[in-house]
Amino acid sequence: MLISGIFGRRNLRGIDVLLEFPEERFADASIPTGIRLTNKRRYMPAFLIRIAVNDQEVLFPIVGARSSETLYLNMIFQTRGIHTISEILVASVFPFNFFTRYHRIPKNLELIIYPKLQRCSLTHLLASRTRWKGDASSDVPGYDSDILSIRNYVSGDPFKYISWKATAKTGQLKTKELSAIESPNVMIDFDELKQHDLEQTLSCVTYMIVKLIQSGTAVGLLIDGESHKPDLSSVHKARLLTRLALYGQN
Numbered sequence: 001m002l003i004s005g006i007f008g009r010r011n012l013r014g015i016d017v018l019l020e021f022p023e024e025r026f027a028d029a030s031i032p033t034g035i036r037l038t039n040k041r042r043y044m045p046a047f048l049i050r051i052a053v054n055d056q057e058v059l060f061p062i063v064g065a066r067s068s069e070t071l072y073l074n075m076i077f078q079t080r081g082i083h084t085i086s087e088i089l090v091a092s093v094f095p096f097n098f099f100t101r102y103h104r105i106p107k108n109l110e111l112i113i114y115p116k117l118q119r120c121s122l123t124h125l126l127a128s129r130t131r132w133k134g135d136a137s138s139d140v141p142g143y144d145s146d147i148l149s150i151r152n153y154v155s156g157d158p159f160k161y162i163s164w165k166a167t168a169k170t171g172q173l174k175t176k177e178l179s180a181i182e183s184p185n186v187m188i189d190f191d192e193l194k195q196h197d198l199e200q201t202l203s204c205v206t207y208m209i210v211k212l213i214q215s216g217t218a219v220g221l222l223i224d225g226e227s228h229k230p231d232l233s234s235v236h237k238a239r240l241l242t243r244l245a246l247y248g249q250n
Contacts, residue, residue, distance in 0.1 A: 118203035
């Protein structure tokens with residue numbers, strides 16, 4: 001009993017746990033979560049360490065001194081919004097399985113869970129003021145659309161873009177500089193969507209944003225009078241999904 005008590009308590013000392021979540025976390029979906037156990041002790045390995053988080057748990061058979069190991073478990077959050085993990089339970093039956101010793105590691109970890117991904121018809125989501133924008137010319141030089149200017153010919157310019165009319169007038173070879181074509185983009189007017197079922201609408205809009213950006217279509221959002229211009233970046237995507245996750249909860 002004495003040996004069990006001494007080694008059992010020492011086995012839980014110098015242990016730290018880090019939770020590693022993916023960047024995108026959706027409600028009612030399995031979220032692969034990394035549980036990183038670090039043994040800070042100089043000599044003694046950690047044996048039979050059980051980590052419990054939100055009623056989910058993993059078992060580390062052995063973690064060497066001054067080393068770390070990572071195991072994964074699937075966590076599920078049923079609702080969107082902010083979820084807080086306040087503590088992590090660390091337990092072990094080492095060395096003789098007479099007693100289970102444990103201690104709690106306080107955490108104040110806040111996670112933003114995006115709305116549930118719900119497959120739905122994209123066109124059905126569009127209200128009267130929701131705007132689909134097709135190809136449009138930009139001010140960026142290219143070889144696709146309207147004429148931006150006439151400039152001197154530069155070696156390598158395609159011959160089909162030479163302005164023979166301007167060349168004849170000036171006696172110097174001239175090239176037509178055309179605007180480039182912008183990719184199609186979509187502006188979603190969330191405030192105009194029918195919201196008989198708010199959570200379903202949020203889930204459908206979330207699905208729409210994810211799928212359109214995956215297909216290379218820039219997406220913007222009008223919500224509560226705020227306007228987020230269409231973009232394709234991961235930062236923009238996270239901003240839109242976070243706005244939907246916290247809708248009505250501020």
